[in-house]
Amino acid sequence: MPSKFRVGVGAVCLCIGLASTGMTVCAGGQAAKSEAQPQLVWLDTDIGDDIDDAFALGLILRSPERKVVGISTAFGDTETRARLVDRYLASTGQSAIPVYAGVWTQTDNPLTQRAYAERFPARKHAGGVAALLAAIRAHPGEITLIAIGPLFNIGEAIDRGAPTFRKLKRVVLMGGAIEHGYNGGKGEPTPPEPEWNIKQDPKGAAKLLASGVPVLMAPLDSTQIPLNEPERETIFATGNPGTDQVALLYHQWVAHSWNHSQTPTLFDPLAAAYTFRPDLCPMTPMRIEVDPNGLTRRVEGKPNAEVCLKSDEPGFLKLLETRLTH
Numbered sequence: 001m002p003s004k005f006r007v008g009v010g011a012v013c014l015c016i017g018l019a020s021t022g023m024t025v026c027a028g029g030q031a032a033k034s035e036a037q038p039q040l041v042w043l044d045t046d047i048g049d050d051i052d053d054a055f056a057l058g059l060i061l062r063s064p065e066r067k068v069v070g071i072s073t074a075f076g077d078t079e080t081r082a083r084l085v086d087r088y089l090a091s092t093g094q095s096a097i098p099v100y101a102g103v104w105t106q107t108d109n110p111l112t113q114r115a116y117a118e119r120f121p122a123r124k125h126a127g128g129v130a131a132l133l134a135a136i137r138a139h140p141g142e143i144t145l146i147a148i149g150p151l152f153n154i155g156e157a158i159d160r161g162a163p164t165f166r167k168l169k170r171v172v173l174m175g176g177a178i179e180h181g182y183n184g185g186k187g188e189p190t191p192p193e194p195e196w197n198i199k200q201d202p203k204g205a206a207k208l209l210a211s212g213v214p215v216l217m218a219p220l221d222s223t224q225i226p227l228n229e230p231e232r233e234t235i236f237a238t239g240n241p242g243t244d245q246v247a248l249l250y251h252q253w254v255a256h257s258w259n260h261s262q263t264p265t266l267f268d269p270l271a272a273a274y275t276f277r278p279d280l281c282p283m284t285p286m287r288i289e290v291d292p293n294g295l296t297r298r299v300e301g302k303p304n305a306e307v308c309l310k311s312d313e314p315g316f317l318k319l320l321e322t323r324l325t326h
């Protein structure tokens with residue numbers, strides 16, 4: 001059993017890790033943070049349009065390495081998205097996690113999973129940007145922001161409180177396209193093009209890259225991972241509260257998405273997985289510029305982000321399936 005010196009609250013003390021409890025107890029009877037203590041994360045999500053956010057939320061909620069301090073919804077009808085998250089959390093016994101509505105924006109993009117949200121009681125959610133800044137102030141240097149939607153809340157948070165925003169530990173972003181655009185119909189690579197999250201708010205992306213916070217990007221290059229039928233069946237057949245919610249949302253997405261695709265692309269869950277399994281998506285420092293159309297270009301100069309261009313797809317799919325089904 002290891003013993004070590006740790007800095008407690010206002011004192012240095014001799015601490016002994018108790019493997020059976022996961023606690024660390026100090027000689028003076030003081031409890032200190034265990035090294036196994038979960039990392040704090042904040043999720044900013046446009047859940048309700050594409051289906052990958054639902055898988056990302058499920059993965060985060062079933063990963064003990066993470067403690068979710070708050071969830072804010074981004075883009076379009078953020079109140080309905082927050083209501084969707086309310087139902088998901090209530091259905092999985094995790095309603096203690098606070099949910100906030102981010103900045104409302106105009107969009108014609110269909111909220112495919114609206115019915116799931118609207119069959120849950122409505123309530124007025126507090127503002128996501130103010131709540132995010134408050135959480136950062138409460139936990140300076142400790143929070144990883146997982147940004148898997150258009151960047152309106154992030155841009156607004158920087159406008160309202162750049163010095164506070166800089167106290168994030170890091171931002172893990174699903175966004176951008178460096179060497180490849182969206183795959184073609186047969187999965188073939190295409191030239192870089194504006195990626196959805198960046199395209200909706202290029203100014204927000206540019207603010208984030210200039211914010212001084214470490215930015216870890218999972219762009220189209222590394223995130224276009226299909227969830228094919230055998231893996232879907234394994235997940236949906238599990239029948240636990242989390243997989244049941246994802247299954248319900250999946251069917252609404254199939255019914256209401258523009259092309260009625262049955263195969264999710266797991267953009268967002270890969271970014272979420274990176275936060276505790278960085279080996280799945282190795283990052284390279286780069287300088288990224290965002291043009292007014294949302295194209296993310298790699299340019300010469302001091303790096304302002306780390307970017308994953310290739311991920312371990314089998315390793316990621318195994319992690320996702322294991323976490324969701326056990």
Ligand SMILES: [Ca+2]
Nearest residue numbers: 046053148149
């Ligand atoms: Ca998303």
